[in-house]
Amino acid sequence: MQKKTIKCRLCSGAATYVFSKKLIQKYEVAFFHCNQCESLQTEAPYWLDEAYEGCKSIPDIATVSRCQNLKSIVYMVAKIFGLSSSDMILDWGGGDGLLTRMMRDAGLNAYLLDKYIRNHYAVGFEDRLTHNYKMITAFEVLEHFSNPETEIENIFKRNPEILFISTGLYKSQDSDWGYLTPLSGRHVFFYSEKSRQHIAKRFGYELITEQNFSIFYKNTLDFSRRWLLKLVLSGKNPNLLRILFYFVPKESLIMQDREMATKKIKNGEPGKINWP
Numbered sequence: 563m564q565k566k567t568i569k570c571r572l573c574s575g576a577a578t579y580v581f582s583k584k585l586i587q588k589y590e591v592a593f594f595h596c597n598q599c600e601s602l603q604t605e606a607p608y609w610l611d612e613a614y615e616g617c618k619s620i621p622d623i624a625t626v627s628r629c630q631n632l633k634s635i636v637y638m639v640a641k642i643f644g645l646s647s648s649d650m651i652l653d654w655g656g657g658d659g660l661l662t663r664m665m666r667d668a669g670l671n672a673y674l675l676d677k678y679i680r681n682h683y684a685v686g687f688e689d690r691l692t693h694n695y696k697m698i699t700a701f702e703v704l705e706h707f708s709n710p711e712t713e714i715e716n717i718f719k720r721n722p723e724i725l726f727i728s729t730g731l732y733k734s735q736d737s738d739w740g741y742l743t744p745l746s747g748r749h750v751f752f753y754s755e756k757s758r759q760h761i762a763k764r765f766g767y768e769l770i771t772e773q774n775f776s777i778f779y780k781n782t783l784d785f786s787r788r789w790l791l792k793l794v795l796s797g798k799n800p801n802l803l804r805i806l807f808y809f810v811p812k813e814s815l816i817m818q819d820r821e822m823a824t825k826k827i828k829n830g831e832p833g834k835i836n837w838p
């Protein structure tokens with residue numbers, strides 16, 4: 563028999579059953595709305611091994627254009643927060659490394675972490691525990707967390723000044739909401755504005771949310787930088803942004819990265835790239 567309430571996996575509040583939906587064309591899964599943080603979550607996921615088994619069978623056609631767009635947004639956000647070319651950025655759940663490589667091409671000192679997907683484009687720029695990151699990005703990652711309370715804590719343990727995420731903003735949409743992605747069955751937690759505030763408060767960060775984007779940050783921001791961040795995240799007025807950021811110098815890391823790779827190969831270590 564279907565449970566009427568469960569304990570929220572983010573805030574431990576009581577979450578009430580709202581609807582059921584068939585995931586991966588196989589399992590009738592219950593969804594719950596948390597009365598405390600107002601997020602939506604599936605029942606405890608038991609189908610994820612099957613959902614990820616067919617990982618390659620669902621082509622992600624929009625990868626390149628999404629990364630191009632995100633690269634521009636991260637670049638502008640990094641500049642607004644005053645990150646220098648030596649400040650490190652970690653792309654959490656960075657997949658095959660395409661976004662990390664694109665960020666490096668744009669002069670951002672980016673690295674990546676992904677437990678499941680093989681790094682292809684940013685070999686040599688994998689995360690190390692000794693790295694201190696000024697900013698962590700996690701795009702389309704948090705909705706995959708089976709246990710968001712501990713998995714989000716793992717990100718904040720790295721103590722970034724800025725955590726920049728994107729994940730579908732839950733505003734009590736019904737069972738037809740496209741972001742539930744029932745065919746893939748991989749989205750299991752959906753964050754409301756209030757749940758993002760809950761996360762910010764728990765870890766002692768300020769918060770800006772605009773559409774699906776949220777930025778958690780430690781330092782205070784003046785009105786103009788806050789306004790500019792909101793403009794960047796909203797995607798409105800791209801022409802104005804192009805003009806505003808036109809004069810910000812871009813120092814690509816392509817040449818520097820290439821020199822490091824060449825040096826490694828000359829030293830006879832082509833297959834064992836382990837850069838500083």
Ligand SMILES: [Zn+2]
Nearest residue numbers: 570573596599
């Ligand atoms: Zn909750």
